[in-house]
Amino acid sequence: MIDDKTLDELREIAARYPEARSGLLPMLHLVQSVQGRITPEGIEACAAVLDISAAEVSGVATFYTMYKRHGVGDFHVGVCTNTLCAVMGGDEIFSRLKEHLEIGNDEVAVQRQGDSKTVSLEHIECNAACDYAPVMMVNWEFMDNQTPDSAVQLVESLRAGHEVSSTRGPRLCSWREVERVLAGFPDGRADEGPTAGPASVAGLEIARERGWTAPPGASAGARDDVADVPDDKQEAVEEADTSRAESETVQEASDD
Amino acid sequence: MTESTHGALTPVLTDTWDAEQGWKLDTYAAKGGYDALDTAFAMRPDDVITAVKDSGLRGRGGAGFPTGMKWSFIPQDNPKPKYLVVNADESEPGTCKDIPLMMGNPHVLVEGVIISSYAIRANKAFIYIRGEVVHVIRRVQAAVAEAYAAGHLGKDIHGSGYDLDVVVHAGAGAYICGEETALLEGLEGRRGQPRLRPPFPAVAGLYASPTVINNVESIASVPAIIRNGADWFASMGTEKSKGHGIFSLSGHVERPGQYEAPLGITLAELLDLAGGIRQGHQLKFWTPGGSSTPLLTADHLDVPLDFEGVGGVGSMLGTRALQIFDETVCVVRAVLRWTEFYKHESCGKCTPCREGTWWLVQALTRLENGQGSEADLDQLLDQCDNILGRSFCALGDGATSPISSSIQHFRDEYLAHLSHGGCPFDPARSTAWAGQEVTAS
Numbered sequence: 302m303i304d305d306k307t308l309d310e311l312r313e314i315a316a317r318y319p320e321a322r323s324g325l326l327p328m329l330h331l332v333q334s335v336q337g338r339i340t341p342e343g344i345e346a347c348a349a350v351l352d353i354s355a356a357e358v359s360g361v362a363t364f365y366t367m368y369k370r371h372g373v374g375d376f377h378v379g380v381c382t383n384t385l386c387a388v389m390g391g392d393e394i395f396s397r398l399k400e401h402l403e404i405g406n407d408e409v410a411v412q413r414q415g416d417s418k419t420v421s422l423e424h425i426e427c428n429a430a431c432d433y434a435p436v437m438m439v440n441w442e443f444m445d446n447q448t449p450d451s452a453v454q455l456v457e458s459l460r461a462g463h464e465v466s467s468t469r470g471p472r473l474c475s476w477r478e479v480e481r482v483l484a485g486f487p488d489g490r491a492d493e494g495p496t497a498g499p500a501s502v503a504g505l506e507i508a509r510e511r512g513w514t515a516p517p518g519a520s521a522g523a524r525d526d527v528a529d530v531p532d533d534k535q536e537a538v539e540e541a542d543t544s545r546a547e548s549e550t551v552q553e554a555s556d557d
Numbered sequence: 558m559t560e561s562t563h564g565a566l567t568p569v570l571t572d573t574w575d576a577e578q579g580w581k582l583d584t585y586a587a588k589g590g591y592d593a594l595d596t597a598f599a600m601r602p603d604d605v606i607t608a609v610k611d612s613g614l615r616g617r618g619g620a621g622f623p624t625g626m627k628w629s630f631i632p633q634d635n636p637k638p639k640y641l642v643v644n645a646d647e648s649e650p651g652t653c654k655d656i657p658l659m660m661g662n663p664h665v666l667v668e669g670v671i672i673s674s675y676a677i678r679a680n681k682a683f684i685y686i687r688g689e690v691v692h693v694i695r696r697v698q699a700a701v702a703e704a705y706a707a708g709h710l711g712k713d714i715h716g717s718g719y720d721l722d723v724v725v726h727a728g729a730g731a732y733i734c735g736e737e738t739a740l741l742e743g744l745e746g747r748r749g750q751p752r753l754r755p756p757f758p759a760v761a762g763l764y765a766s767p768t769v770i771n772n773v774e775s776i777a778s779v780p781a782i783i784r785n786g787a788d789w790f791a792s793m794g795t796e797k798s799k800g801h802g803i804f805s806l807s808g809h810v811e812r813p814g815q816y817e818a819p820l821g822i823t824l825a826e827l828l829d830l831a832g833g834i835r836q837g838h839q840l841k842f843w844t845p846g847g848s849s850t851p852l853l854t855a856d857h858l859d860v861p862l863d864f865e866g867v868g869g870v871g872s873m874l875g876t877r878a879l880q881i882f883d884e885t886v887c888v889v890r891a892v893l894r895w896t897e898f899y900k901h902e903s904c905g906k907c908t909p910c911r912e913g914t915w916w917l918v919q920a921l922t923r924l925e926n927g928q929g930s931e932a933d934l935d936q937l938l939d940q941c942d943n944i945l946g947r948s949f950c951a952l953g954d955g956a957t958s959p960i961s962s963s964i965q966h967f968r969d970e971y972l973a974h975l976s977h978g979g980c981p982f983d984p985a986r987s988t989a990w991a992g993q994e995v996t997a998s
Contacts, residue, residue, distance in 0.1 A: 317724050319638070319681065320764055325746030326729050330688070351746070364748040364904075365729035367688050379689075383650050384848065384894040385808055385880045390988035426732065426898055427650040428689055431807035431880060432814045435989060441691040448990055469660075470692040479691050482698075483727040491699035494692060496579035501657040503806075503814025505571050507830055513564020515572075515801060516792050518785035531623060534630075 613799030618772025846875015849955025
């Protein structure tokens with residue numbers, strides 16, 4: 302249930318913003334952390350704290366894909382099946398996991414005798430880790446460069462309750478614990494994991510090997526070639542990269 | 558190419574990613590981090606804006622609008638508070654630069670936020686990070702906390718009299734929130750649907766107050782510009798596309814990853830550094846800047862990757878998200894999957910996008926299954942024509958890019974699906990592990 306401590310924390314989130322309603326997205330993350338999903342009770346609590354209607358909160362909760370109206374596992378497993386990861390093997394990983402866990406998309410696998418934790422499965426959109434394709438996420442931590450076999454091993458380790466770490470992040474914690482971090486309550490794990498994964502430094506390593514750097518700073522001798530920058534909005538618009546920005550900004554200019 | 562003293566790669570933002578605990582304040586400070594604050598505070602805010610204008614920095618989130626000019630649109634005579642909002646909702650398929658940046662060096666973003674907020678005279682800034690990257694959010698939360706503790710944030714920063722508070726805000730899963738006005742709706746606690754423009758955010762943005770919204774990489778580029786000078790930044794890049802940018806190589810290359818280089822480098826040069834297309838295969842098609850930028854082919858290897866060069870061949874530089882596909886990949890499958898993405902992410906506000914993306918998926922699914930006729934291709938292009946420029950925001954426009962460009966370059970492949978009665982490609986040949994089973998046995 303939503304107890305007084307949670308209500309206090311919901312108010313604390315709202316108080317971070319000049320206008321309280323800005324807190325709604327993190328508040329809903331906190332509801333998920335406490336209740337395991339977006340519940341009618343959680344919606345009412347947010348509505349009461351923000352003094353808006355439950356329908357308004359519900360309208361927001363149903364818009365964003367991270368908010369779940371039904372429970373997920375202790376470990377929510379996502380497989381990227383957007384084009385690049387799908388092509389690199391994400392489709393094969395996703396179908397292997399569905400078969401292995403005997404579930405469809407957005408479902409929770411049965412907790413077998415001996416399993417200490419549950420897992421749920423979802424196919425996800427691009428999670429901004431394309432240089433590590435095919436990518437999986439567990440409770441929104443990166444699991445890079447997966448294969449169908451490694452994916453099956455991963456979910457079995459999770460179900461068995463073994464400690465598992467992100468490939469470039471911390472030890473995995475539960476979905477509810479992660480939701481609390483998303484609500485803006487740090488869990489002290491920021492210092493776990495490396496600075497960057499291997500693909501992130503691919504270019505940097507080459508630059509180091511070859512002694513390539515950016516030019517020295519201004520103190521080492523300024524140059525005269527000031528950028529040929531646009532003088533006005535019109536010129537900037539002509540050079541900007543989208544026809545949409547162009548037409549809209551021209552419109553604004555003519556409204557001035 | 559002008560004569561230059563620097564290498565083909567110019568690590569600036571990526572320069573600390575190989576440091577031990579690169580995300581910590583001590584690591585950043587040891588490399589001169591937060592020194593640019595004092596330089597900025599010694600300048601008048603308008604002079605900071607001028608410096609960023611003179612550097613030629615253009616928005617790194619896709620559109621390439623001059624950052625300093627965007628700042629100058631903030632009406633300083635407006636009595637309402639001014640806000641800076643960092644767009645850290647990185648979700649464009651193929652784009653994967655801001656996430657490692659915030660993971661590996663969150664302080665450069667925080668320092669950029671402080672200088673940028675000072676320039677536009679904002680006392681409150683928000684960093685809106687997509688929710689699906691919890692460790693990135695941890696690192697940015699921790700960096701902001703460290704910056705407060707060290708006196709880089711809060712009241713009277715460095716004795717300058719300038720105050721700034723920063724809130725780290727987690728999104729909740731919506732590609733559309735990368736669109737700046739939809740992001741503002743999300744940040745105001747509403748459904749992330751774009752707003753009509755004008756008024757532009759610079760005039761009436763967050764809470765109807767003057768607001769600057771910039772991409773992570775744009776803001777993170779600011780400290781070095783202030784530290785080293787506008788000329789330093791402008792000494793990299795090409796005539797109208799200045800400075801360094803992170804190029805993200807993914808897919809069928811030997812060494813995918815992040816390559817920070819002056820704008821204007823070519824895919825041929827980048828592939829050379831990345832070990833080329835995976836062994837035994839050839840480049841078939843690629844996106845220069847995410848899935849919303851029209852596809853290019855092996856004919857475009859030597860196109861300078863700057864705003865003008867890529868625009869000149871009918872695509873867009875976008876976010877420099879270079880997704881590389883070799884000859885094993887079916888372009889129809891690739892395009893269908895992107896189209897399903899746009900359909901899923903359409904916010905539902907406007908009819909051309911909401912209904913149009915649904916119909917595009919129907920039409921492409923039929924073609925991928927080898928059903929229909931060549932006339933369906935023209936109908937597909939006609940559907941695109943009814944979405945492009947007619948939807949409320951750029952999401953609908955972006956949805957048409959892979960379709961129209963793939964039909965332009967690979968019409969025969971669509972037709973092959975019809976004559977073959979289905980997809981002629983074996984998806985197993987495209988996977989990261991294709992061929993390795995054979996080697997192992």
